[in-house]
Amino acid sequence: MSQSTKLPLYITLATFVLAFVLCAAQYPAMASTRVVANLLTDNAFLGITAVGMTFVILSGGIDLSVGSVIAFTGVFLAVILRETSIHPLVAFALVLLITTGFGAAMGGIIHYLEMPPFIVTLAGMFLMRGLAYVLSTESVPITHEFYDWLQSLYWKAPGGGRFRLTGALMLLTYVAAMIVLHRTRFGQNVYAIGGSAQTAQLMGVPRARTTIGIYAVSGGLAGLAGIVYTLYTSAGYSLATVGVELDAIAAVVIGGTLLTGGSGFVAGTFFGILIMGLIQTYIVFDGTLSSWWTKIVIGGLLFAFIMLQKGLGWATTARIRLLTASDARS
Amino acid sequence: MAMPEPVLHARGISKFFPGAIALDDVELALYPGEVHALLGENGAGKSTLIKCLTGAYTRDGGTIALSGVEIDPRDPLDSQALGIGTVYQEVNLLPNLTVAENLFLGRQPMRWGMVDHRRMKREAREVLRDYGLDIDPGRLLDSYSIAIQQIVAIARAVELSGKVLILDEPTASLDHDEVKLLFSVIERLKGRGLAIVFITHFLDQVFAISDRATILRNGRVVGTRRLADVSQTEIVTLMLGRQLEAATHHRAHSEPGELLLSLKGFGKGGSIEPFDMEIREGEVVGLAGLLGSGRSETANVVFGVVAADQGTAELRGRGLRITNPREAIRNRFALCPEDRKTDGIVGDLSVRENIILSLQARQGWHRPIPRAKAEEIAQHYVKALDIRLASLDMPIRLLSGGNQQKALLARWLATEPELLILDEPTRGIDVGAHAEIIALIEDLREKGMALIVASSEMEELVAYSSRIVVLRDRRQVGELSGAEISTKAIVEAIAAEDAA
Numbered sequence: 131m132s133q134s135t136k137l138p139l140y141i142t143l144a145t146f147v148l149a150f151v152l153c154a155a156q157y158p159a160m161a162s163t164r165v166v167a168n169l170l171t172d173n174a175f176l177g178i179t180a181v182g183m184t185f186v187i188l189s190g191g192i193d194l195s196v197g198s199v200i201a202f203t204g205v206f207l208a209v210i211l212r213e214t215s216i217h218p219l220v221a222f223a224l225v226l227l228i229t230t231g232f233g234a235a236m237g238g239i240i241h242y243l244e245m246p247p248f249i250v251t252l253a254g255m256f257l258m259r260g261l262a263y264v265l266s267t268e269s270v271p272i273t274h275e276f277y278d279w280l281q282s283l284y285w286k287a288p289g290g291g292r293f294r295l296t297g298a299l300m301l302l303t304y305v306a307a308m309i310v311l312h313r314t315r316f317g318q319n320v321y322a323i324g325g326s327a328q329t330a331q332l333m334g335v336p337r338a339r340t341t342i343g344i345y346a347v348s349g350g351l352a353g354l355a356g357i358v359y360t361l362y363t364s365a366g367y368s369l370a371t372v373g374v375e376l377d378a379i380a381a382v383v384i385g386g387t388l389l390t391g392g393s394g395f396v397a398g399t400f401f402g403i404l405i406m407g408l409i410q411t412y413i414v415f416d417g418t419l420s421s422w423w424t425k426i427v428i429g430g431l432l433f434a435f436i437m438l439q440k441g442l443g444w445a446t447t448a449r450i451r452l453l454t455a456s457d458a459r460s
Numbered sequence: 461m462a463m464p465e466p467v468l469h470a471r472g473i474s475k476f477f478p479g480a481i482a483l484d485d486v487e488l489a490l491y492p493g494e495v496h497a498l499l500g501e502n503g504a505g506k507s508t509l510i511k512c513l514t515g516a517y518t519r520d521g522g523t524i525a526l527s528g529v530e531i532d533p534r535d536p537l538d539s540q541a542l543g544i545g546t547v548y549q550e551v552n553l554l555p556n557l558t559v560a561e562n563l564f565l566g567r568q569p570m571r572w573g574m575v576d577h578r579r580m581k582r583e584a585r586e587v588l589r590d591y592g593l594d595i596d597p598g599r600l601l602d603s604y605s606i607a608i609q610q611i612v613a614i615a616r617a618v619e620l621s622g623k624v625l626i627l628d629e630p631t632a633s634l635d636h637d638e639v640k641l642l643f644s645v646i647e648r649l650k651g652r653g654l655a656i657v658f659i660t661h662f663l664d665q666v667f668a669i670s671d672r673a674t675i676l677r678n679g680r681v682v683g684t685r686r687l688a689d690v691s692q693t694e695i696v697t698l699m700l701g702r703q704l705e706a707a708t709h710h711r712a713h714s715e716p717g718e719l720l721l722s723l724k725g726f727g728k729g730g731s732i733e734p735f736d737m738e739i740r741e742g743e744v745v746g747l748a749g750l751l752g753s754g755r756s757e758t759a760n761v762v763f764g765v766v767a768a769d770q771g772t773a774e775l776r777g778r779g780l781r782i783t784n785p786r787e788a789i790r791n792r793f794a795l796c797p798e799d800r801k802t803d804g805i806v807g808d809l810s811v812r813e814n815i816i817l818s819l820q821a822r823q824g825w826h827r828p829i830p831r832a833k834a835e836e837i838a839q840h841y842v843k844a845l846d847i848r849l850a851s852l853d854m855p856i857r858l859l860s861g862g863n864q865q866k867a868l869l870a871r872w873l874a875t876e877p878e879l880l881i882l883d884e885p886t887r888g889i890d891v892g893a894h895a896e897i898i899a900l901i902e903d904l905r906e907k908g909m910a911l912i913v914a915s916s917e918m919e920e921l922v923a924y925s926s927r928i929v930v931l932r933d934r935r936q937v938g939e940l941s942g943a944e945i946s947t948k949a950i951v952e953a954i955a956a957e958d959a960a
Contacts, residue, residue, distance in 0.1 A: 135556075201857060310577070312577075313575050314573075314574065314575060315566070315568060315575065317575075317783065318557075318561060318565060318568065318575065319565075321556065321557060321561075322554050322565055323555065323557035324556065325554035325555060325557060329553065329554055330554065330565075331567050332536065332552055333552070333553070333554070333562075333616075334537050334565070334566040335565065335566060360677070362670070377605075392554070392556035407604075
């Protein structure tokens with residue numbers, strides 16, 4: 131990929147580094163491994179969700195159902211572990227199968243019925259939230275020794291930071307996503323469809339398979355995020371993670387991915403997540419600011435990044451016009 | 461001369477649309493190493509033939525043999541796999557991927573189950589070198605000019621197909637040097653034994669690069685000629701089925717009528733310098749000048765597309781202010797813009813809806829024109845302008861370019877304007893429709909309409925203008941009328957500024 135497409139990624143990275151340095155200058159404790167470890171743990175489920183969202187947005191789509199899918203996954207796991215004696219690993223496999231299948235079904239509807247992803251996934255959002263309510267309207271605690279064991283897994287870094295399993299899972303997801311997006315034909319097809327679905331089809335990209343695959347990835351990763359969320363809260367609650375889909379979209383956009391599709395990097399999303407987490411941490415450290423400031427700052431950042439993309443777009447067209455003009459003269 | 465066996469031999473190709481025969485028993489034979497031009501007026505069936513050959517349309521009759529074997533492509537992808545590649549005027553590649561990724565999409569070199577980017581780039585560089593391009597394939601396609609993108613598209617099509625290459629209007633958006641670059645690529649491919657179909661409106665280019673030409677008219681083949689043996693006139697005569705009238709000399713006009721519009725010191729800072737202009741009923745004022753001289757800007761400021769910031773306007777002696785197109789339309793002005801695709805037609809609406817659009821807009825949307833009335837108006841103009849279509853209900857995007865242009869004209873004529881402004885009315889349409897539009901302009905003038913016509917074709921302006929305003933650097937630099945009008949005088953008026 132060329133310099134100009136990577137520019138938004140570099141800007142996101144620079145924003146994160148700058149913000150971190152500024153925070154650490156004010157509160158030196160923020161540079162500790164403890165804060166860094168918590169940053170990863172606290173944002174693991176959102177980070178994993180945002181990976182799926184990156185696939186979707188790169189293809190020019192949107193997935194509004196992921197927040198509900200996470201809540202459904204949580205309630206499903208809590209209820210099934212309470213009511214039956216199956217092993218959590220089996221339950222995990224089952225729920226991943228359901229959520230991946232659910233995503234694939236949405237992708238199929240989007241492709242075959244030529245429906246806008248916004249509407250289809252909006253319907254999916256209500257459906258999953260409703261299913262979660264049907265299973266239980268109350269917060270169901272999860273008590274299982276396997277859960278306790280998973281939660282007890284961590285690597286204690288010098289300085290007292292505890293890097294937990296969930297954070298590692300998130301990092302692994304990012305690495306896997308990078309490989310898939312840049313090193314497989316499926317990944318290339320995601321970018322191709324995001325550039326222009328029609329042209330991609332004319333060039334031989336299997337559009338049906340790719341679209342279904344993209345939403346299956348998003349659904350499956352939302353399921354994985356749901357599992358991580360139960361490990362984080364030890365409960366399943368149908369009212370949980372309302373609006374998480376919007377946080378995920380925000381992270382993707384702050385990470386430099388074009389909302390119109392075709393351009394962006396999953397690494398950018400990672401730093402988008404870290405920036406959002408950092409703002410929250412800063413507010414906790416400050417202690418006097420209302421937590422709503424998180425939303426305000428994220429709103430401002432989103433706006434800034436959208437303006438930046440617009441500006442880069444203008445700069446590119448201007449450069450091409452210049453190029454063409456100089457071609458014509460020579 | 462003994463010909464080898466044709467690479468592609470299509471026989472008896474027929475295609476019917478509801479109410480129209482698009483192709484009737486068409487035969488096309490392509491030999492290895494030849495450039496074969498496909499010629500015809502708009503609507504003659506060139507695009508339909510190509511679509512039948514590539515499987516974009518299902519043909520209703522006939523056989524296609526590729527290297528002697530009968531084929532039946534399901535869709536363009538299928539025909540590409542069989543050996544027929546197609547490149548269109550609009551580059552059908554992905555601007556957000558790199559050049560290499562575009563070349564190898566769907567057949568990337570793999571290593572241990574992963575896309576091998578390094579090898580892909582290396583191979584892309586080698587492939588492009590065969591096409592005379594030495595560019596960095598790791599950069600985004602978007603960062604290269606249209607000509608280079610076009611060549612990348614050709615490279616992809618040829619690498620994937622390898623027997624027949626169809627170029628559908630590849631030069632339409634290229635400038636002179638870029639066309640030369642493209643032609644050098646075509647020559648190389650010819651040397652490699654490919655059969656190339658070349659579709660274009662530019663006859664000069666046909667003679668520059670093609671070996672043979674097949675000419676279509678009304679869905680039938682009217683002749684296949686070796687270009688070395690024929691003249692341009694002969695080809696044009698075949699295309700039109702009649703002799704082309706030389707519409708390049710100035711003919712006497714009937715006397716103009718009353719003064720309609722008078723502009724004094726009219727202009728807009730940064731767009732067009734203040735100018736004076738008078739136009740009478742039954743007069744055509746031509747706007748001549750080089751590209752960027754202010755022709756379109758003049759048309760736009762008169763119509764209020766950009767509001768004038770100085771000067772006065774009088775319509776039939778009464779003061780007039782035009783700050784937006786709606787006011788202009790209310791005063792019975794009409795403007796046919798330059799780019800019909802982006803500014804004019806609404807592709808998915810029917811021909812009938814497109815024709816009554818402006819009339820309806822002037823009436824207000826709360827008073828819909830009754831269906832029968834709309835039908836009648838549309839029918840009238842379709843007949844008057846000889847718009848060729850299968851049905852008034854078909855989406856306008858299915859019409860050929862020249863017919864779209866005529867439908868656009870019909871839209872404005874339906875509002876019965878007193879002043880009609882045409883910006884490049886003959887751009888991008890073929891020679892037959894061209895002559896018809898010129899005849900139409902003359903006809904409207906004789907009926908007493910006032911017209912302002914901006915055009916880059918001086919011969920055309922000379923033919924129908926009562927007076928010609930010459931522009932240069934967004935300024936009026938001269939006005940010619942009556943017997944003074946000639947292409948020579950226009951050129952001199954443009955050049956006179958240089959001497960000063």
